Amino acid sequence: MTRTIVITGASDGIGAAAARQLHEAGERVVVVGRDPRKTDAVADSLGVDRFVADYAELDQVRTLAAGLLERYPRIDVLANNAGGIFGERRVTADGNELTFQVNHLGGFLLTNLLRDRLIESAATVIQTSSLAAQRFSRFDIDDLQAQRRYSASSAYGNGKLANILFTKELHRRHGDAGLSAVAFHPGAIASSFASTSRGAWRWMYTNPIATRLLTSTEVGGSRLTWLALGKPGVDFAPGEYYAENKRARTHRIAADPLIAKRLWDASAALTGITEAGVAEADKAEAGTPEAEADR
Numbered sequence: 001m002t003r004t005i006v007i008t009g010a011s012d013g014i015g016a017a018a019a020r021q022l023h024e025a026g027e028r029v030v031v032v033g034r035d036p037r038k039t040d041a042v043a044d045s046l047g048v049d050r051f052v053a054d055y056a057e058l059d060q061v062r063t064l065a066a067g068l069l070e071r072y073p074r075i076d077v078l079a080n081n082a083g084g085i086f087g088e089r090r091v092t093a094d095g096n097e098l099t100f101q102v103n104h105l106g107g108f109l110l111t112n113l114l115r116d117r118l119i120e121s122a123a124t125v126i127q128t129s130s131l132a133a134q135r136f137s138r139f140d141i142d143d144l145q146a147q148r149r150y151s152a153s154s155a156y157g158n159g160k161l162a163n164i165l166f167t168k169e170l171h172r173r174h175g176d177a178g179l180s181a182v183a184f185h186p187g188a189i190a191s192s193f194a195s196t197s198r199g200a201w202r203w204m205y206t207n208p209i210a211t212r213l214l215t216s217t218e219v220g221g222s223r224l225t226w227l228a229l230g231k232p233g234v235d236f237a238p239g240e241y242y243a244e245n246k247r248a249r250t251h252r253i254a255a256d257p258l259i260a261k262r263l264w265d266a267s268a269a270l271t272g273i274t275e276a277g278v279a280e281a282d283k284a285e286a287g288t289p290e291a292e293a294d295r
């Protein structure tokens with residue numbers, strides 16, 4: 001049976017490679033990107049549907065979720081792959097530190113807005129995390145916005161650790177209902193990653209000599225593809241973190257269920273998600289006289 005696989009961050013790099021591989025495997029792939037031109041190029045080359053959303057603006061994630069719900073009666077796989085490392089500390093119009101919002105809050109919000117459809121589809125929800133969660137994070141649950149302590153590296157590591165904590169809590173909350181969450185490290189992959197960063201990160205991902213040490217996007221994409229095609233509970237264990245298609249160690253904080261719950265609660269408050277999975281703003285709007293008149 002052909003399945004519907006939504007991949008964010010699919011306009012480039014690992015996501016684009018995985019989109020190609022899954023399309024070639026006969027799956028119905030939906031390409032989600034930020035840059036419309038790049039997104040069209042990938043989607044046109046495969047002849048598949050495409051959506052555009054910039055995660056630096058949470059309303060664009062809400063619009064994306066509404067578009068996906070309208071178009072697809074089933075979503076078998078959601079790959080939350082959009083992400084990156086940035087430079088100086090920046091705060092989005094939503095009031096969040098940019099790295100935290102793009103790497104974690106955007107995917108958290110999208111997943112929660114699609115939650116019922118994902119559960120009905122017994123979906124796999126994949127987070128593209130990173131070894132950076134273990135190597136570079138300075139995770140402080142009381143300073144998620146990195147107001148007290150910021151560096152591009154630690155903000156990125158924190159975002160990627162948040163991907164794993166989110167995976168664990170998603171599994172704890174909805175695993176019994178049939179939703180399979182999993183996180184993975186794709187490898188050190190030669191992509192456009194870090195192109196908007198500075199210093200050592202930028203050098204490592206742009207210098208022609210340094211990039212020889214990196215792995216191809218095909219290999220990075222194949223790790224996402226492996227999870228997307230895999231059978232939960234058989235090929236991979238839901239709620240776990242993988243590297244090179246094997247369960248892997250990561251930061252010790254990833255094993256702390258209390259931190260995972262606190263991160264979930266904080267993320268829900270920051271994105272307006274309630275326990276029932278609806279955005280507070282939508283609920284409030286639905287109750288207004290204007291919204292009632294629109295019915």
Ligand SMILES: NC(=O)c1ccc[n+]([C@@H]2O[C@H](COP(=O)([O-])OP(=O)(O)OC[C@H]3O[C@@H](n4cnc5c(N)ncnc54)[C@H](OP(=O)(O)O)[C@@H]3O)[C@@H](O)[C@H]2O)c1
Nearest residue numbers: 009011013014034035054055082083130188189191192193
């Ligand atoms: N490369 C590595 O070594 C490595 C290692 C570990 C983990 N990762 C993770 O792998 C994932 C994919 O990265 P990549 O290496 O393939 O890098 P990439 O080639 O730069 O691709 C990043 C993707 O994320 C999208 N994206 C970036 N900022 C966004 C935003 N504000 N809103 C929505 N989408 C946004 C990009 O969209 P546009 O191109 O349309 O702007 C692109 O499709 C990321 O989550 C990254 O953190 C990468």
